Amino acid sequence: MYSSSIFEGNLDDFSNQEPQRAPIGIFDSGVGGLTVLRQLYRQLPNESIVYFGDTARLPYGIRSQAEILQFTREILTWLQQQQVKMVIMACNTSSALALETVRQEFSVPILGVILPGARAAVQMGKRIGVIATPATAKSNAYKHAILEINPNVQVWQVGCPEFVPLIEQNRIHDPYTAEVARGYLEPLLEQEIDTLVHGCTHYPLLTPVLRSLVPSQVQLVDPAVHVVVACAQELDLLGLRNTHPPLPTRFAVSGCPQQFSQSGVHWLGHTPLVEQVCFTDIAISQLQ
Numbered sequence: 001m002y003s004s005s006i007f008e009g010n011l012d013d014f015s016n017q018e019p020q021r022a023p024i025g026i027f028d029s030g031v032g033g034l035t036v037l038r039q040l041y042r043q044l045p046n047e048s049i050v051y052f053g054d055t056a057r058l059p060y061g062i063r064s065q066a067e068i069l070q071f072t073r074e075i076l077t078w079l080q081q082q083q084v085k086m087v088i089m090a091c092n093t094s095s096a097l098a099l100e101t102v103r104q105e106f107s108v109p110i111l112g113v114i115l116p117g118a119r120a121a122v123q124m125g126k127r128i129g130v131i132a133t134p135a136t137a138k139s140n141a142y143k144h145a146i147l148e149i150n151p152n153v154q155v156w157q158v159g160c161p162e163f164v165p166l167i168e169q170n171r172i173h174d175p176y177t178a179e180v181a182r183g184y185l186e187p188l189l190e191q192e193i194d195t196l197v198h199g200c201t202h203y204p205l206l207t208p209v210l211r212s213l214v215p216s217q218v219q220l221v222d223p224a225v226h227v228v229v230a231c232a233q234e235l236d237l238l239g240l241r242n243t244h245p246p247l248p249t250r251f252a253v254s255g256c257p258q259q260f261s262q263s264g265v266h267w268l269g270h271t272p273l274v275e276q277v278c279f280t281d282i283a284i285s286q287l288q
């Protein structure tokens with residue numbers, strides 16, 4: 001069931017066809033990227049997708065910039081080997097800490113989530129709260145992006161170290177999660193924010209909990225929606241939009257495929273077939 005063999009032949013399929021038919025690669029540390037995947041299904045239903053979750057090394061949000069950069073390079077190398085036509089970093093932490101560097105190193109177009117999220121936020125409000133992983137919050141990536149677009153708004157950021165582990169453990173509806181969320185939101189609500197940005201792709205999975213804790217007039221921004229709008233524009237610009245029926249989404253993880261499959265069913269509505277990727281194999285194949 002969790003085999004990689006089911007995908008044998010896909011590489012040939014993509015390479016023998018026109019570039020429009022190649023898949024879009026997306027990656028995250030875990031299930032967070034599924035929020036971007038859902039948007040791809042909604043907005044770009046003809047696109048084939050390769051999804052990678054670096055589950056053996058999550059959470060990313062407490063990692064150093066050097067680690068995030070190394071992981072991102074490894075994942076992009078693997079995605080390029082899968083002959084993707086474009087990559088979406090479905091991960092704010094990688095977008096904050098690695099995007100600028102890897103864009104200069106890889107030829108494939110790479111989109112990050114932060115700029116589309118920042119653009120959406122400034123269109124919605126003037127007192128903007130950002131909840132993010134500790135690494136993203138510390139990088140000030142959202143604050144800089146938002147203030148560059150509009151220096152007249154105010155931005156407050158909160159690092160939320162407990163959210164990703166709770167989401168990965170599927171503890172969304174655990175009362176403890178609401179308690180933790182209340183603590184993270186408190187300093188933002190004290191500032192009377194009018195807009196709250198999900199600065200981590202895992203967090204839209206917490207929307208029912210967060211929505212119940214913030215006043216109804218506070219708008220929630222999900223950058224996943226906006227990065228896929230940007231992706232559609234980029235595909236059109238490059239003449240890469242697929243008009244043929246897509247291939248089934250290919251899921252790969254660095255950790256336990258069965259575990260990802262079990263969490264994935266929750267968010268996808270079906271049990272995904274998941275293969276395991278070992279990055280030492282990639283390093284070895286590159287040396288040969």
Ligand SMILES: N[C@H](CCC(=O)O)C(=O)O
Pocket residue numbers: 028029030032033058059060061062090091092093094133136164199200201202
């Ligand atoms: N979902 C990712 C990574 C979260 C993590 O692994 O800490 C993000 O948007 O930042």
